[in-house]
Amino acid sequence: MNHRNDKLTRLPQRLTVAACVILAPTLYATQDIDAAKAIKVKAAYLYQFTKFVEWPKTAFERDKSPIVIAILGNDPFGTVLDKTVFEKTVRGRRIAIVRIGAYGRDSRKTLRSCHLLYVASSERHRIREVLDDIDSQNILVVGEGKDHATSGGMIGLVLDSGRITFHVNHEAVKRAGLRMSAKLLRLAKIVKSRE
Amino acid sequence: MNEIRSTNSVLLWVLVGAVFLTAPTLAQAPKQGSPSGGRETGGQDESPQPDEPLADPLNEPDDFSDLSLEELMTIEVVTASRRAQSITTVPYAVSIITAEDIRWSGARSVPDALRLAAGVDVADLSFGNAAVSPRGFHGFIAGLVLVLVDGRQIYDSLFGGTVWGGWPFQLEDIERIEVIRGPGGVTWGANAINGVINIITKDPSDQLGLTLSTSGGSRGWFKQHFGLAQQKEKLRLRISGEYEAGDGFAEGGSMLRFLEDEYKGGRLSLHAVYDADENTTITISAGSAVVDGGYPPTPLAGIATRRNAAAQGTFVLANWERRITDDEQLGMTLFVNDSFASPGLPQIDYRYQQIGWQFSHTVGLDETKTRTWGIDTRVDLLDAGNSDPFMLHKSFVSTVIIGLYLQQEWRLTPATTLSLGGRVDYESYGGFEPSARASISHQLSDHDAVYASVSRAFALPSAAARYLYIPLLNGMAFVTTADDVDPTTLMAYEAGYRGRLFGRLDTSVNLFWHQYDETTTLSPQLGPPGLLQTQYDNRPGDVALYGAEVEASYELSEQMTLIGNYTYQQLEWDVDVPFTDRDYITPPRHKFMLGARYTASEDLRFSGHLYFVDDVKAPNPSNPFLARTIDSYVRVDVRAEYEFWNDSASLAVGVSNLLDPNHYEGGTLFLNDAEVPRMAFAELRIRIR
Numbered sequence: 001m002n003h004r005n006d007k008l009t010r011l012p013q014r015l016t017v018a019a020c021v022i023l024a025p026t027l028y029a030t031q032d033i034d035a036a037k038a039i040k041v042k043a044a045y046l047y048q049f050t051k052f053v054e055w056p057k058t059a060f061e062r063d064k065s066p067i068v069i070a071i072l073g074n075d076p077f078g079t080v081l082d083k084t085v086f087e088k089t090v091r092g093r094r095i096a097i098v099r100i101g102a103y104g105r106d107s108r109k110t111l112r113s114c115h116l117l118y119v120a121s122s123e124r125h126r127i128r129e130v131l132d133d134i135d136s137q138n139i140l141v142v143g144e145g146k147d148h149a150t151s152g153g154m155i156g157l158v159l160d161s162g163r164i165t166f167h168v169n170h171e172a173v174k175r176a177g178l179r180m181s182a183k184l185l186r187l188a189k190i191v192k193s194r195e
Numbered sequence: 196m197n198e199i200r201s202t203n204s205v206l207l208w209v210l211v212g213a214v215f216l217t218a219p220t221l222a223q224a225p226k227q228g229s230p231s232g233g234r235e236t237g238g239q240d241e242s243p244q245p246d247e248p249l250a251d252p253l254n255e256p257d258d259f260s261d262l263s264l265e266e267l268m269t270i271e272v273v274t275a276s277r278r279a280q281s282i283t284t285v286p287y288a289v290s291i292i293t294a295e296d297i298r299w300s301g302a303r304s305v306p307d308a309l310r311l312a313a314g315v316d317v318a319d320l321s322f323g324n325a326a327v328s329p330r331g332f333h334g335f336i337a338g339l340v341l342v343l344v345d346g347r348q349i350y351d352s353l354f355g356g357t358v359w360g361g362w363p364f365q366l367e368d369i370e371r372i373e374v375i376r377g378p379g380g381v382t383w384g385a386n387a388i389n390g391v392i393n394i395i396t397k398d399p400s401d402q403l404g405l406t407l408s409t410s411g412g413s414r415g416w417f418k419q420h421f422g423l424a425q426q427k428e429k430l431r432l433r434i435s436g437e438y439e440a441g442d443g444f445a446e447g448g449s450m451l452r453f454l455e456d457e458y459k460g461g462r463l464s465l466h467a468v469y470d471a472d473e474n475t476t477i478t479i480s481a482g483s484a485v486v487d488g489g490y491p492p493t494p495l496a497g498i499a500t501r502r503n504a505a506a507q508g509t510f511v512l513a514n515w516e517r518r519i520t521d522d523e524q525l526g527m528t529l530f531v532n533d534s535f536a537s538p539g540l541p542q543i544d545y546r547y548q549q550i551g552w553q554f555s556h557t558v559g560l561d562e563t564k565t566r567t568w569g570i571d572t573r574v575d576l577l578d579a580g581n582s583d584p585f586m587l588h589k590s591f592v593s594t595v596i597i598g599l600y601l602q603q604e605w606r607l608t609p610a611t612t613l614s615l616g617g618r619v620d621y622e623s624y625g626g627f628e629p630s631a632r633a634s635i636s637h638q639l640s641d642h643d644a645v646y647a648s649v650s651r652a653f654a655l656p657s658a659a660a661r662y663l664y665i666p667l668l669n670g671m672a673f674v675t676t677a678d679d680v681d682p683t684t685l686m687a688y689e690a691g692y693r694g695r696l697f698g699r700l701d702t703s704v705n706l707f708w709h710q711y712d713e714t715t716t717l718s719p720q721l722g723p724p725g726l727l728q729t730q731y732d733n734r735p736g737d738v739a740l741y742g743a744e745v746e747a748s749y750e751l752s753e754q755m756t757l758i759g760n761y762t763y764q765q766l767e768w769d770v771d772v773p774f775t776d777r778d779y780i781t782p783p784r785h786k787f788m789l790g791a792r793y794t795a796s797e798d799l800r801f802s803g804h805l806y807f808v809d810d811v812k813a814p815n816p817s818n819p820f821l822a823r824t825i826d827s828y829v830r831v832d833v834r835a836e837y838e839f840w841n842d843s844a845s846l847a848v849g850v851s852n853l854l855d856p857n858h859y860e861g862g863t864l865f866l867n868d869a870e871v872p873r874m875a876f877a878e879l880r881i882r883i884r
Contacts, residue, residue, distance in 0.1 A: 036753070037270065037753060040258055040259050041259055041267055041270050043258070043259070043260075044258065044259035044260050044262055044267055045264075045267055047260055048263075048264050048267065051400050051403075051426065052264070052400070054428070054429075080258065083258050083260075084258050084259070084260040085260070086841065087841070087884065088260065088884065089884065090426070091426060091427070091428070162642070163268055163269060163270060164267070164268070164270070165268055170473075170521070174473075179473055180473055181429075181470045181473070181476075182470050182472075182473060182474055182475060182476040182516065182518060183264070183398060183468075183470070183476060184264070185473065185474070185518060186476075186516070186518070187264050187265065187268065190521040
């Protein structure tokens with residue numbers, strides 16, 4: 001019984017110490033920077049997509065040619081995407097990043113030589129032109145918002161209840177001659193192109 | 196004394212390591228090898244002008260490149276002011292423990308990780324074994340919870356429940372643990388009565404390369420782990436293994452009280468995923484664990500007959516999933532379990548094989564209706580013939596159970612969903628047994644939902660509960676079972692809320708009322724046969740468990756997250772035989788967890804978790820007729836981790852049970868006492884991609 005009382009006496013003391021230990025780091029807490037977190041999540045998604053999408057061998061010049069991610073429009077990633085794919089390999093291929101800037105005549109050649117095209121928000125309104133331009137190329141077109149995949153794009157990164165999820169237009173992926181893993185499809189919301 | 200010296204030296208290393216690791220961070224040393232200067236541009240003269248705030252990687256925590264798709268989908272990215280929150284309208288009380296949660300917590304085992312979930316009662320009984328069950332009824336063998344690993348059932352053929360020490364759980368390979376509190380009988384069948392613990396392992400694509408880790412700490416504990424994952428075209432493959440050993444929790448003892456729970460265990464797993472085509476995935480996995488020791492034998496073993504506890508578990512699993520259309524999927528799982536266990540009593544030495552098969556079909560009938568149906572079966576072959584002198588009426592016990600279920604969801608309005616499900620199981624011993632569930636969920640807004648449900652589920656008596664027959668004291672006493680033990684059934688009433696409160700607090704609240712029928716206990720009575728027998732049987736009387744579970748998460752900033760949960764449980768046990776005669780620990784009336792996770796810099800993070808568990812009554816191995824009180828305890832686990840070599844390596848140090856040299860968490864008739872000690876640890880982890 002004494003043992004029990006000792007424990008009870010010591011309990012508040014222990015709780016106080018424990019609370020201090022656990023809550024001490026809150027003193028150093030800083031402001032929210034959720035936009036930065038969203039960028040990192042999107043960058044990680046782009047990397048994951050390269051793992052779960054298979055390009056035909058003819059999409060690469062050589063066996064060891066890198067998978068090229070092209071960013072069309074104003075680059076939201078800064079250095080985050082570079083860091084995300086740094087020293088990563090997918091099926092023995094490194095990942096290279098190319099920034100194209102705004103869509104225009106000069107950018108078309110670069111655009112057609114990539115494997116994953118990320119269409120930034122600044123070029124969202126030109127998605128039709130872009131898709132027409134790369135028609136029948138083996139390019140995975142990733143963009144922002146619900147409209148991207150239903151407008152003929154292939155993967156749309158969608159803010160859904162505070163998390164970033166993705167919509168997949170499977171028909172468009174198949175038309176591009178790409179093979180998407182069942183796991184990716186299982187996790188995605190599958191949508192169709194608007195008529 | 197040696198132990199004290201050992202602990203002190205580890206603590207010293209922890210301090211030295213912390214100073215060493217913190218120094219470069221305080222100096223704000225930029226990360227080497229960053230490719231940020233190597234940007235390529237193609238075809239454009241003008242530099243891109245970002246249309247969104249640029250990230251500043253030097254001031255950010257880890258990148259997310261190591262996270263799986265599933266983990267990425269769980270990351271909250273919206274500022275609190277937008278009042279957005281992910282909400283699932285699944286009408287169950289669900290907690291998800293992710294790989295990140297496990298890493299932050301410093302958990303040493305799966306039961307340790309399960310402390311993070313509200314409503315799950317966890318008590319370490321010894322180094323190698325724990326009592327685990329959602330909503331009470333936890334004990335050495337917790338028979339009212341169903342544990343699954345990638346859909347494969349871990350269910351002990353002899354005792355029922357899960358023997359945690361005997362299977363190849365490797366924390367490094369776990370993607371997440373889904374804890375469903377309350378009955379899940381409609382989907383998972385028998386024994387999913389108080390809850391389901393579903394352990395899901397990682398896709399090998401999330402661990403590409405070679406992972407090596409080595410850990411060590413107090414009480415001679417050490418663990419070496421390796422994992423190799425490769426991806427080749429459509430095939431993803433992982434092989435992983437580890438060896439763990441330690442002196443155990445307990446120390447000292449006497450001639451009559453053997454307290455050693457020295458542990459040695461090896462685990463090996465293989466996991467292969469093959470995308471046969473865009474719509475078909477085949478998964479094959481296999482593994483084996485061999486354990487020597489892990490828990491101290493009960494005093495009943497006696498001096499002359501004492502021997503080491505040991506266990507071995509081997510499995511093979513094949514899973515096939517096919518997407519027929521976007522609204523229609525098929526799934527099939529086949530698994531084989533082989534397990535041997537000797538809990539240190541000469542009378543108890545058994546082996547069993549299980550073969551399970553599960554099939555499910557989900558189809559969206561139209562935009563408002565979804566139907567799932569399935570059929571599953573499991574065959575158990577138990578060999579207890581090697582026990583000496585004998586343990587069951589029959590040396591071999593074989594049982595077959597087959598179940599058929601149907602569930603349908605109706606979206607009554609855009610925000611309201613009604614779900615009805617029914618299932619019937621046929622078992623070769625007990626005959627037909629039904630399960631059912633009706634639930635309704637309503638989404639109050641994009642970020643708030645409520646649900647209510649009523650369910651029926653059942654737990655089958657284990658083979659031991661049906662055929663137990665152990666003569667003791669030269670036939671003067673027996674442990675036996677009644678002729679016809681009925682399944683324990685449960686009617687459960689639940690209601691819950693999930694959403695965001697006060698703009699920043701992600702919360703879930705669940706209320707439940709469980710009403711049990713045909714509960715079973717061991718109860719001593721005068722012979723025959725012999726002078727005394729302890730008989731296992733159904734007991735009349737009202738048994739109810741009710742309570743509330745609250746979980747909350749508060750993201751104070753990008754760097755700091757606070758988490759917590761609280762559980763209230765009240766057991767009404769109006770049965771002649773004491774609850775603890777079932778070898779269960781009483782549910783603690785109050786328990787809570789508080790956790791803080793702080794990312795100090797890109798490479799350095801700290802975490803602390805505090806657990807409070809109210810006092811309980813537990814079976815007493817020293818006196819089987821009188822349960823003992825286990826005092827309430829506070830357990831604090833702290834951990835620091837530093838990543839280096841461009842996140843390819845990390846060094847973690849920590850202490851579990853920081854404020855308490857040792858405490859009991861529970862007890863069982865089968866094992867001797869083992870207090871949970873304070874333990875310091877360090878872990879070095881290297882990943883070569």
